[in-house]
Amino acid sequence: MSTHDHDHDHAPISDDSGPVSRFELLETAIRELLVEKGLFSPADIHAQIEATESRDPALGADLVARAWVDPGFKAQLIDNPRKTLGDMGIEVGGLAELQVVENTEDLHHVVVCTLCSCYPRMILGVPPAWYKSTAYRSRVVRDPRGVLHEFGIALPETTTVRVLDSTADLRFLVIPRRPSGTEGLDQSSLAQLVTRDSMIGTGEALDPGGRP
Amino acid sequence: MTQTGSKQMHEFGAGSHVRVRDDASLGHCRTPVYLRGQFGTIVSIAGRFKDPERLAYHKPGLPLQTLYRVRFDQNVLWPGYSGAAGDDIEADIFEHWLEPAGAAVTEAGVEGNP
Structure with missing residues (x-):
């Protein structure tokens, strides 16, 4: 503790806290x-x-918005993500395969990696800190509805909740449901509604009326 | 593994009932403990990938192993599961961690196939 009268410490600015592990x-x-x-x-x-680090959720949002407005593209994206993205100049890379799933009124996917932090980095970039937390990883598999509720999603019993555990060589991108009242929006406006969490399944796309 | 010909590349087809082996793993392994010993259904064949249990120890990871998408019923997996009846979970499980559900039941001394 310093003796003078303010509460910051005088440690040098550093990226790392604590000793090197x-x-x-x-x-x-x-x-x-x-x-x-x-x-x-x-x-x-x-x-x-x-x-x-150049990949961020904006890329995923563009893909989702295009899938919403173009059913043929959506079908290709789900059927063969690697080829569809490759044709657009987006490399999936050699580390894992990408799978694309669609959330509907009847089926809600939510993605986790219980073993570590596997994440569709080739599309969404670096995962959020909570995605790697033990709490999320252990709880979402056994109480997905409870965890989704904490994220602000209340799903009816009639919607099946499917947890996707990325245990091995597949990474999952979720196409969230297109919000109602967005029929008149173009692709770039729609992309603004697609949040990172909605592509993990822990969120829903934003309501256009709810935006400032 | 029954890789006797090209048609027999994969031991299980979509819809097959399987059980995840209830084995211990020595070292790195991509089969979560919460699924070991559990019964599931093959959704699809994800492809053939290098074996992570060999890769982790500086081996080439060969022969390639078939990876399956396997679906499990949440209400069977977790006693007292609080969600809906149809809720499920899918995980990717390598072939050498799977056995036919029927064989597991027979080994356990239960008559007939499920």
Whole structure:
């Protein structure tokens, strides 16, 4: 504690809090070894970080909005996401396969990775912190309606809730239900209604009337 | 595994009733513990992928393993489940973690097939 009369501490500004963990040390050691051996360069690492961070939910929102206005595109997207996206110049990459599912009045999908934090990064970018939390991962599989309620979604008994646990090589993108009252909106206006959470299944697309 | 010919590449077809093996895993594994020993239905074949249990130990992950989408009934999975009757959960399970549901029932000493 400082003795003078304000409550901030005087620690230097740093990205990291606390001592370096064992795994951070391990990561640094392996990374430096691989660079030394010439398997990749620091520039490659930065390029990959930039590529990952360049993907954000806006890309998913554009896909959803297009699927809403173009049933043929939606069918292709669900049937063969890799090819459909590839034709648009969007690479799914080699790490996992993408699957696209559609929420309807009768069936609501919600996505989780109970084992770690698998997420459709190729479309939505970096997952939100809560997606990686033990609480979300353990609770949404056994009480999905309770968790959805906490996210603000109350589903009737007549809507089946399907939890998708991304346990292996598939990543899931949810096409949320198109809100009513959006018949006159064009694709770019519709994309504004598609939230990140609605593409995970923990949210719904925004009501156009509810927006400022 | 019955990979005797191209038609027999996959052991299970869509709609097959299966049970997730109730085994312990040594090290890295993509089969969640909450599904081990549980009965489910094959929804689809997701494809053939490298075996994560080998990949994790610097092996090539070969032979490729068939990965299935498997659906489980929430009301069977969780006693006292508070949701609706039709709620379910789907997970991706590798072939070597699956066995026919009938075989599991017979092993358990129950007569006939489910």
